[in-house]
Structure formats: structure tokens, C-alpha cells
Amino acid sequence: ILNVEQSPQSLHVQEGDSTNFTCSFPSSNFYALHWYRWETAKSPEALFVMTLNGDEKKKGRISATLNTKEGYSYLYIKGSQPEDSATYLCAFDSGGGADGLTFGKGTHLIIQP
Amino acid sequence: DAGITQSPRHKVTETGTPVTLRCHQTENHRYMYWYRQDPGHGLRLIHYSYGVKDTDKGEVSDGYSVSRSKTEDFLLTLESATSSQTSVYFCAISPQGAGEKLFFGSGTQLSVL
Numbered sequence: 001i002l003n004v005e006q007s008p009q010s011l012h013v014q015e016g017d018s019t020n021f022t023c024s025f026p027s028s029n030f031y032a033l034h035w036y037r038w039e040t041a042k043s044p045e046a047l048f049v050m051t052l053n054g055d056e057k058k059k060g061r062i063s064a065t066l067n068t069k070e071g072y073s074y075l076y077i078k079g080s081q082p083e084d085s086a087t088y089l090c091a092f093d094s095g096g097g098a099d100g101l102t103f104g105k106g107t108h109l110i111i112q113p
Numbered sequence: 114d115a116g117i118t119q120s121p122r123h124k125v126t127e128t129g130t131p132v133t134l135r136c137h138q139t140e141n142h143r144y145m146y147w148y149r150q151d152p153g154h155g156l157r158l159i160h161y162s163y164g165v166k167d168t169d170k171g172e173v174s175d176g177y178s179v180s181r182s183k184t185e186d187f188l189l190t191l192e193s194a195t196s197s198q199t200s201v202y203f204c205a206i207s208p209q210g211a212g213e214k215l216f217f218g219s220g221t222q223l224s225v226l
Contacts, residue, residue, distance in 0.1 A: 043218060
């Protein structure tokens with residue numbers, strides 16, 4: 001069983017502040033790293049899929065970086081807004097088979113007005 | 114949402130009874146997955162399918178079986194439900210599998226009493 005760790009487990013951030021959190025994953029058998037946003041009472045929704053070491057992706061105020069050699073990815077949110085409140089999941093993609101996608105437990109982000 | 118429908122949305126059943134959950138997609142995606150979500154755990158893969166009649170086990174497949182007789186339908190069956198199978202079940206789809214983002218259904222809340 002692969003170990004995908006996310007930290008912190010939960011995070012309270014003041015509206016307007018920027019924040020970031022971490023996903024750690026095995027550095028071997030890497031194919032891709034996924035980030036999903038999961039709002040309460042909704043389904044997880046894909047933010048990014050990253051495959052290359054050094055990759056950076058951006059979607060509005062949210063961006064992510066990837067370091068496959070050391071096995072971590074950061075997700076950044078700039079100027080947090082209440083609508084950013086959600087659980088952010090990362091998932092390690094080993095490229096197929098029964099271990100195809102292993103999810104972390106998520107970082108629960110709460111933006112306080 | 115991508116064209117994914119899970120049914121039922123909620124179900125309460127008794128220990129020992131059979132239960133079938135249905136996932137229906139209109140996207141003609143090749144890959145379909147069943148995950149379960151439990152407190153303290155990330156999404157865990159139960160079974161997945163990479164084509165009609167092509168299925169394989171995931172991390173937590175014991176006590177579950179699946180069938181895919183048509184591209185659009187992926188059924189998850191609990192032959193004899195147990196209380197440990199009380200969970201939220203998510204169906205997901207992707208066009209090509211490895212390296213592709215997943216699209217999730219709305220989930221099925223299953224309670225086994």
C-alpha cells in the first residue's frame with residue numbers, strides 16, 4: 001500500500017491571506033500527481049494533473065508545484081476567498097493497475113471572513 | 114458535472130442482504146472506478162474497469178464484486194452487506210486511465226444496520 005501524506009490535516013485562514021499545503025508521495029514508480037478540490041456536499045473536482053518534475057500549474061488564484069525527485073507537491077492559494085473553503089485532495093498516480101491512483105486524506109481548508 | 118449518475122443516492126439496508134449500486138455515464142469513457150470514502154481514510158479504490166467485461170481489483174475489494182456489460186454502466190455489488198461496508202461510495206470515470214483526471218459522480222451514502 002502506497003503512502004500519500006497531506007499536511008496539515010486542517011487549516012483556518014483569514015480571507016485575503018495566502019496559504020499553501022503539502023502532499024508527500026513515493027518518489028519511485030511515479031507517473032502523475034493529481035490535485036482535487038472537494039466542496040462539502042459535492043463531488044471531488046480535478047484541479048491539476050502534473051507529470052513532470054518541476055512542473056507548475058495555475059488556475060486562477062490556485063497554483064501547484066511538483067518535485068518528483070524528493071516526492072512532494074505544494075498547492076498554493078493566493079488571496080483566499082470564502083469559496084475556497086473545501087477539502088483539497090492529492091492523489092499519486094503510478095500509471096495503472098490496482099494501485100493506479102492512491103489518494104491522501106486531504107487538507108480541510110476553512111476561510112474565515 | 115460530467116455525465117455521471119449514481120443510483121441510489123442513499124440506501125439503508127440490513128446486514129446480510131445483497132446490495133447493488135449503479136454508475137451510469139454518458140461520456141463514453143473507457144475507465145470506470147468505484148471508491149469508498151470513510152472518516153480517517155482517503156478515497157480507497159474498490160474495483161475498476163478498463164473496458165466492457167474488463168475489471169480488476171483495487172485496494173479494498175474484499176466483499177465486493179463488479180460487472181460492466183456495457184460501456185456506460187458499472188455495477189458494484191455487495192453480495193452480503195456487513196456493517197463495515199457502511200460508507201459513501203463514489204463512482205469515477207476517465208477517458209484513458211493513467212495520467213488522466215477523474216470525473217466523479219455525486220456519491221451513494223450506504224448504511225448497513
